[in-house]
Amino acid sequence: MPLLADAGYALDLAGIEAALAGGARAVLLCNPHNPTGTVHARETLAELAEIAARHGAIVVSDEIHAPLVHAPATFTPFLSVSPVAASVGYAVASASKAFNLAGLKCALMLTAADDTRHVVQSLPKEVEWRTGHFGALAGIAAFASESDAWLDALLAALDTNRRLLADLLAEHVPAARYTIPDAGYLAWIDLSDLGWGDDPAERILTGARVALHHGPTFGDEGRGFVRLNFGCSPEVLRDAIDRIGALSR
Numbered sequence: 241m242p243l244l245a246d247a248g249y250a251l252d253l254a255g256i257e258a259a260l261a262g263g264a265r266a267v268l269l270c271n272p273h274n275p276t277g278t279v280h281a282r283e284t285l286a287e288l289a290e291i292a293a294r295h296g297a298i299v300v301s302d303e304i305h306a307p308l309v310h311a312p313a314t315f316t317p318f319l320s321v322s323p324v325a326a327s328v329g330y331a332v333a334s335a336s337k338a339f340n341l342a343g344l345k346c347a348l349m350l351t352a353a354d355d356t357r358h359v360v361q362s363l364p365k366e367v368e369w370r371t372g373h374f375g376a377l378a379g380i381a382a383f384a385s386e387s388d389a390w391l392d393a394l395l396a397a398l399d400t401n402r403r404l405l406a407d408l409l410a411e412h413v414p415a416a417r418y419t420i421p422d423a424g425y426l427a428w429i430d431l432s433d434l435g436w437g438d439d440p441a442e443r444i445l446t447g448a449r450v451a452l453h454h455g456p457t458f459g460d461e462g463r464g465f466v467r468l469n470f471g472c473s474p475e476v477l478r479d480a481i482d483r484i485g486a487l488s489r
């Protein structure tokens with residue numbers, strides 16, 4: 241199965257450099273990407289770091305979906321790609337997405353250089369106080385080896401569903417365009433050819449009683465798209481796509 245980067249989903253490095261040249265001083269990187277599920281290549285991340293360094297900017301890499309990368313894709317932490325990345329980068333992570341701990345309030349800020357570590361250490365103490373005690377304990381348990389079997393089972397279930405979704409759309413909504421994601425449990429689906437306007441999620445909610453995320457929320461490029469969470473049972477997924485298919489016929 242080809243990776244999403246091979247299908248054209250990639251960072252717009254030229255656009256990022258233009259924005260930094262125009263005065264921007266930080267890049268908020270989604271690694272892996274949400275909503276497309278793209279896993280960025282090491283070479284791309286290294287080039288991004290060089291661009292940031294040239295313009296005196298920093299990169300904040302959101303790596304919350306990192307545990308949910310599907311083979312054969314491999315996740316590359318931004319801070320690991322080069323000494324330059326370590327010098328300009330900050331990574332943020334949590335067990336909340338992969339282990340469903342979002343309500344417990346525990347996130348991590350990671351650095352790999354003395355200067356960036358000093359910046360994090362100088363943050364107001366209130367930042368640390370907002371961490372939940374139960375969340376910290378749950379995060380430790382999630383990242384420990386004792387949870388590996390659970391995560392493996394989750395990845396197997398998500399792998400089944402991301403492929404099942406492709407089959408269901410081909411059968412029930414053939415006008416939909418969907419590339420199987422390399423990471424996560426979110427599907428980025430182009431429904432432009434159905435003629436349901438810039439925000440097809442509205443019509444789907446009203447006509448099929450299926451709630452999807454609104455594509456335009458992610459910017460102009462999301463017009464005509466919906467984001468679907470396939471982290472559910474196959475039965476729920478089949479029912480949802482069957483309802484959308486009935487609406488499109």
